[in-house]
Amino acid sequence: MKKVLAIALALAMIFSLAACGGGGSAKNEKKVINYANGSQPEVLDPISSNYAKTSIVMYNIFTGLTHINADGVAELAYADSYTVSDDGLVYTFHIREDAKWSDGSDLNAKDWENGFEFHMRPENAARSYDLKKYVKNAEAYYLGECTWEEVGFHATDDYTLEITLQDPCTYFLDLCCTYIPYKTEKMEGNPDWSKNPETYITNGPFRVTKIVDQQGFYTEKNPYYYNAENVKIDEVNFIWIDDEAVELASYKNGDINVSDNLSKEADETFKSTSEYHAAEKIGCGYLTCNTEHIEKEVRQAMAYALDRETLIDLLGLAYEPATGLVPFGIHWNGKQWRDVANEKDGGPLVTYDVEKAKQILADAGYPNGEGLPTYTYICKNTETAKAQAVQNMFAQVGIDIKIDTYESSVYWDVYDTEDWDIGDDGWTGDYDDPSTNLFLWEEYREVNADGTLKDARWANDIAKQYDALMKSTYPETDNEVRMETMREAEQLIISDMPVIPTFFYTDTFLVKPEITGVVKCYIGHVFFEYADIVQK
Amino acid sequence: MAKKTEMFPTVPEAMYTMESRDIPAELFEPLPEEEKFSEQINRPSVSYWQNAWMKLKKDKLAIIGVVFIILMTLLAIFGPIFSPYTYEQQDYDVVNQPPSAEHWFGTDQFGRDQFTRISYGARISLTIGIVAAIVNMIIGALYGGIAGYFGKKTDMIMMRIVDIFAAIPSLLYIILIMIFLGNNLKSILIAICLTYWFGTARQTRGQILSIKGQDFAMAAKVAGETDFQILLHHLIPNAIGPIIVTVTFLVPSAIFEEAFLSFIGIGISVPVASWGTLANDGMKVMGLYPYQMLFPAMAISLTMFALNFIGDGLRDALDSRLKK
């Protein structure tokens, strides 16, 4: 009896195998994009999560006053026109009068104001508000220090939105991509709103149809989108795949058709094919030094000891070696900021030079690293390869490091303890301006929750000078002056080397040949609004 | 037919039978005492363990297993010493090399010699496997033995404690221990040692329960042996066969647990690598450099094979009931 059952089961399995083999290639009339979006963020709404993974989903289901167009540049979206006051402080947007929510209800300027208020409301403890601080008193409101009336973000009528800034901002329209409306009547008093497609009302090219925890976030074309007639894709499914090797298998298998997290193997396999795409990203990787533990000369020696080209090769990445802290993709009068700065600086600020590293160490009284302690290097457990290569390169000049790895979610807690010497970090900016990278080392970032300065971070005299330089760029309206000041600030920070730049990020991704128009912008976000599937 | 003749060795025709009438008279002289036992090969009386060893020696698979584990142990001890490379030495001129005369198992993405890394990994994986198994066996057998032997309330309380601890997922201990002791061999070892003894304890208890009523235990009790003597000298040795089988399952379990920890990224710290870490790293480039996964995975699998053969052999050898 048992044997019979066993045979029957085996047969059943074989049959189902065969059946699957037969129906492998889907001949859907629907145009479906299955996009692998890495590990699932804990929460998937624009307020509680500031992960890039979340933002990618949000940019496809929400559209702001402006949005990124097919060329990767911000242009007007739900605002069909705007005016700026002469002092550059007051922006008045006119909202499209035909604007609708994804459930078909009317969308007007008040929804923008409500959305902004909801986002900044202290008890909602939004994860990300850096880009909203540009609005006058927004931060004060977030911290509970003023009333909503004092905030510079108000709808003056159904179609007019008046935004007052704290300081003039040359790239404000870029930021307006992230100024999205919320359907607050579905959200007030309903903490579960983002679990349920019924209450997850959006205004972007796609709208939510199904949310399956740990599996995927499923969306379909939003018929009420203002530009719906130009959206070709019927469904976009954001699939959570934890493992890059699995993502590669899924891509090869056709289970996903856009792959954004490339393993080394994926990179090498597809590098020379047309499915492989690379996009500049305004991000920079760096190693943060605990300046209390590591002296300036040692930091400089470390910076010279890093063979960034080799590192990139070893890790199989498509990155560029970092020559400073402001990456490619940031522009200075239409030219790459980096190139302009390098030219003015008379060469890259950061280079690889083992001899120089050894020389600096010797001059500082540590010939071949003698007398130096073993430094503790912390990184996420996904970054161990890089850590080992760095360890080896530092060892070449006599600097020994010990690697401690942590799960990603614990890493930042450990990072915050400052109980380490070198920390692996990186940052991708949000808009096309060097301040999006350079603001990271301003003093206010180095403050503990109780208002005291973090003792271990960069807080010496040079740091104070840096802070002053950066602050002076805020009210500055002359772009050339701003850029020059920031170039000076970058030189200053590199001279003291509290952070050792490693790479300038490049995004690489795979797109099946039949899919066109997948846009990946300079902040690394993917847009499917302009995509199409052309079956050959 | 060949088997039959083998089963029945031909008895040489006797020189004389009862029908013979020509038997020399001297043959009817009494047999001198010294010749009486000459015919008889008095096999030395063998102890339980000697007997087991004799049987184990005859088990080819088990011997292959033992030889393999000895080789692996030697590799673990001497491989890293005699290798011209070290496990952490990077050489960017020879990254991702396939196996060759210089690098028997090829090199990894940093040009490190895979053979050296695997033999170094053997130290870690074998230590974890074997230490964990032994510690678990000792704790489990004693704990289960005590519970089973004393029975009643003692048993009930002890087994409930096992239930409670067994119900706490092992990952939880491991994480906790690692938080306090760091990502190193010691904490993994302690964590794994603490998590696997429940099974052995339960099993030993069952065994002891079933044999404690048997004559030899009673006899020992009558002979005035203390409870612990009875437990250690009579009951546990008699229950050891199945326990050893369980422990064979434990060695791989421990090595696997470590590999699993590597897989979820909380294994041993880089650049030190266990087989699990190596296999997991190799997995990421399986399509490009299959040997980077193949060799560590084979090291794990072959060791598991060997351990299982040894376990099977031991089980047969230690099973006193098979003696005939």
Next chain:
Amino acid sequence: MGEHLLEVKNLRTNFKTSAGIVQAVRGIDLHVDAGEFMGIIGESGCGKSVSMMSIMRLLDDNAAVKAEKIEFDGKEMQELSRKEIRKILGNDIGMIFQDPMTSLNPLYTIGNQLMEPLMKHQNMSKARAKERAIEMLETVGINEPDKRLKQYPHELSGGMRQRVMIAVAMCCNPKLLIADEPTTALDVTIQAQIMELMAELKEKFDTATILITHDLGVIANSCTRVVVMYGGKIMEEASVEDLFYHPAHPYTEGLLRSVPGDGSGSKERLVPIPGTPPDLLDPPAGCPFAARCPKAMRICNQAPAQLTTVGADHRAACWLLHPQIKDMKGGE
């Protein structure tokens, strides 16, 4: 021929072990007549159980059995298929084993195990088998049989279990009952009861019985004819009276001396036979008992003695019985 119920000629049984071939039974002849109560006696390991198991083909795969003849009830057993053998086992031949504690399957009720052969061999319905089972339990002296039927072996005492085993063996009215040390594992008082029961049942059903034992006392009380085995061979075969009063083989003499008196008050000292039984992995060429025999001669080490008739139904395998000895003795 049919004159014997069971007739065995030149039975040899060898085991393949890791150490080599063990020659457990080395060419024995046996016969049992209908209604006869025969005993086989010998030390443990002498091949007495193995020879019975060989006849019934109950040995493991590592055993090989060869005989000129194993005839039961007019059928040559060696020619029967396993299926045909199974029709005989439990039906025409019943068997009782040494250890009643382990001989019953712990997972099934007494009733289940007792009814199994009835339903299988006698094609009885469940109800009929149950009736018969109750009847059998009563016969073997178990009280409250209908209650016992529903009990499991572990709920019964050793003596009870052996009674159950006897009931199982006897339930199909077998022509032959083989009792392999049925009392060894039991208390002395229970031993007597069980032996009494067996004798009773033998009378009642007129079943031929082979009693295997190492206990001369048991033999003395029940058997008519006795076979003495040693080292895989038959040493002596005689009626109970002849064996006890005129033992022809030094081994039998030794056995008799090693037994305390039969309780009649004699204070004869117990004399164990010195030495150990031969190693059957490499059996001696001569008489297996030579090494321990106080009367051993040089010839005993050279060649085995064959069974020689000593008297009516009395045969022994000993060189002392060789005519040349008598001649020599006569000559002196």
Next chain:
Amino acid sequence: MSRYIVKRLVAAIISMFFLITITFFLMHAIPGGPFSAGERKDLNPEIIEAIRARYGLDQPVWKQYLNYMAKLLQGDMGVSYKKTNYTVNELIGLGFPISGEIGIIAIVIALVFGIPLGVVAALKRGSWADMASMIFATIGISIPTFVIAMLLMYEFCMKHSLLPTFGWGEIRHLILPVICMCLSPIANITRLCRSSMLEVSRQDYVRTARAKGVGEGSVIFKHMLRNAILPVVTYLGPLVAALMTGSFAIERLFMIPGMGRYFVNAVTDRDYTVIMGLTIFYGAFIMLCTLLVDIAYAFIDPRVRFED
């Protein structure tokens, strides 16, 4: 019988109480914590305090413990600290049916393959069938699950596109995970079954059965297998618990939204309420499985009485 079950349940509840208490304090022994100032450096300390107060984290540990126990008695295991819009109950409700489904299928397959393989191996000891099943069984426990999973995925998904790499809801999604999941149980059951069959085959009662002239099938299935299955039944308790609560490696590689992933992610994310909740669930489930196995065992083996 029912008295026995009640007794066992009471014992289980006491065990659970200790389990919960131990886990709770273990969790709180871990340095750092949810919504600590360090974690939300972007937030005003007052807001952090407000959030901590919302979750009751501002209270002393013993009070948090009492609160937790009080809520637990009402079946409420709290809100996930990381997936803040999910309750622990919801997460279990999402994950367990999925892991459970795979687990049950894997167990059934393991039994259906493992027991016959073990029986055949034992009955034909030393034959090629024995060799083959033992080699298969040894392979099954010799290769780490994640390696098997990866190899299968490589073969069936990457090279031949026969099966999907992820997804849930159709049979084809189940095939690879179930294969990976049941290999090691098959191997263990085969080995266990073989050795206990060998053990049983030497028992006197098997000889008795043969001496009764019982058919070979009946000897094997009635007299041997039922006895030989006992160790398998014992093994089944922890196995069922382990398989039905999900394997992290398999769930991660095949993207199955099951319990195993929730648990490991919660542990690595230090999501305390989820860890607590899942540990309690595991604990209760394991105890339930053990109880069920003990009851089943007692049904098979009359020697085991329902006593304390």
